[in-house]
Amino acid sequence: MDRIYFSRPYLAGMEYTNINASLATTSWHGDGDFTRRATAWLLDRTKAQGALLTTSCTHALELAAILLHLGPGDEVIVPSFTFSATATAIVSRGATPVFVDIEPTTLNVDPAAVEAAVTERTKAVFVVHYAGVACDLDAIQTIADRHQLAIVEDNAHGIGAYLRGQHLGTFGTFGTQSWHDTKNVTSGEGGALLINDGQYLERAEIIREKGTNRAVFLRGQVDKYTWVDEGSSYLPSDLLAALLLAQFQRFEEIQDRRQYVWHSYADGLPAWAREQGVDLMHVPADREQPAHMFYIVMPTHADQDGLISHLREQEIVATFHYQPLDSAPAGIRLGRTPSPCTVSADRSARLVRLPLHAGMSKVDTHRVLEAVTSYRSAS
Numbered sequence: 001m002d003r004i005y006f007s008r009p010y011l012a013g014m015e016y017t018n019i020n021a022s023l024a025t026t027s028w029h030g031d032g033d034f035t036r037r038a039t040a041w042l043l044d045r046t047k048a049q050g051a052l053l054t055t056s057c058t059h060a061l062e063l064a065a066i067l068l069h070l071g072p073g074d075e076v077i078v079p080s081f082t083f084s085a086t087a088t089a090i091v092s093r094g095a096t097p098v099f100v101d102i103e104p105t106t107l108n109v110d111p112a113a114v115e116a117a118v119t120e121r122t123k124a125v126f127v128v129h130y131a132g133v134a135c136d137l138d139a140i141q142t143i144a145d146r147h148q149l150a151i152v153e154d155n156a157h158g159i160g161a162y163l164r165g166q167h168l169g170t171f172g173t174f175g176t177q178s179w180h181d182t183k184n185v186t187s188g189e190g191g192a193l194l195i196n197d198g199q200y201l202e203r204a205e206i207i208r209e210k211g212t213n214r215a216v217f218l219r220g221q222v223d224k225y226t227w228v229d230e231g232s233s234y235l236p237s238d239l240l241a242a243l244l245l246a247q248f249q250r251f252e253e254i255q256d257r258r259q260y261v262w263h264s265y266a267d268g269l270p271a272w273a274r275e276q277g278v279d280l281m282h283v284p285a286d287r288e289q290p291a292h293m294f295y296i297v298m299p300t301h302a303d304q305d306g307l308i309s310h311l312r313e314q315e316i317v318a319t320f321h322y323q324p325l326d327s328a329p330a331g332i333r334l335g336r337t338p339s340p341c342t343v344s345a346d347r348s349a350r351l352v353r354l355p356l357h358a359g360m361s362k363v364d365t366h367r368v369l370e371a372v373t374s375y376r377s378a379s
């Protein structure tokens with residue numbers, strides 16, 4: 001029996017062509033022709049004011065933290081239920097991540113918990129759109145306006161995700177994307193910063209280019225470039241942009257394939273879920289999910305282990321998700337948690353992510369459905 005993997009990058013067709021074309025040029029560094037074309041696609045898709053490809057989503061978050069002048073003494077509110085990178089970007093500036101709990105229905109940051117965690121040191125809120133289902137941006141925006149906080153959207157899960165028709169990552173001051181090979185489109189590693197406030201466009205380019213104004217020099221707007229600000233090296237090679245563009249060129253196909261799997265689960269699991277006391281992923285009617293993941297919440301922690309082992313016996317790889325950051329060793333040492341994140345802890349102990357990638361066939365999908373629905377809860 002072939003193993004069904006949890007996630008696999010998908011060769012969509014143009015990868016070798018684009019990389020060979022990039023290799024044939026004499027410039028492999030960043031900001032070449034493929035970077036320009038991939039960036040144009042991203043701007044067109046998201047309608048963000050500005051977009052910069054970066055070496056990772058983590059680096060895009062760091063770039064946002066630098067642009068917001070975060071530093072020692074500053075606090076940034078983040079959900080406990082997220083990947084370490086959302087918090088390391090804050091810690092990298094010497095600022096303190098303040099962990100808050102999530103809402104039980106979407107597993108996104110709970111606006112009431114955000115409000116309760118605001119102090120005079122709070123500078124920003126880093127939200128995550130879990131599974132590419134938008135968090136309660138209206139409520140977060142209201143709180144941010146009241147306390148003058150910047151919003152950064154960690155939209156690593158949400159390329160192709162919308163709230164009321166607007167692409168995620170374009171609501172806050174900044175949005176960040178990931179092209180890691182576990183995400184919907186990938187260049188192996190990679191990311192992007194979406195910029196939704198024009199005043200940051202120029203400085204973002206400078207910080208990404210080792211603190212130099214090289215980008216304006218390359219556009220011929222100044223006659224030499226020089227070191228003008230702090231910065232780092234956050235721009236990917238044009239070879240990686242060539243790979244990324246290949247995936248963008250087949251985005252509809254990738255998404256169709258992923259949506260087939262997602263909808264097969266959503267259509268095939270409800271009867272079993274009701275019987276077994278399992279909760280399925282919920283998508284509110286005003287939000288469009290991007291088939292990044294399909295998760296289910298088992299009745300108990302024993303059933304989380306039970307289902308994962310039951311699937312493994314049938315050569316199907318499923319996984320739990322997110323050890324809450326507030327209780328992680330570095331979270332305890334480097335962050336602050338004003339009140340217990342009980343929903344995060346509970347969901348972390350019961351959540352199972354099912355296999356979902358563009359390379360899954362219909363037969364694979366139905367094999368997963370059969371295997372899941374043959375599981376009986378131990379409780």
Ligand SMILES: *Cc1c(COP(=O)(O)O)cnc(C)c1O
Pocket residue numbers: 055056057058059082083085086128154156157177178179180189190191
């Ligand atoms: C994958 C992921 C990241 C990190 O992305 P990289 O591109 O690997 O740095 C950050 N946040 C979330 C929520 C993610 O899922």
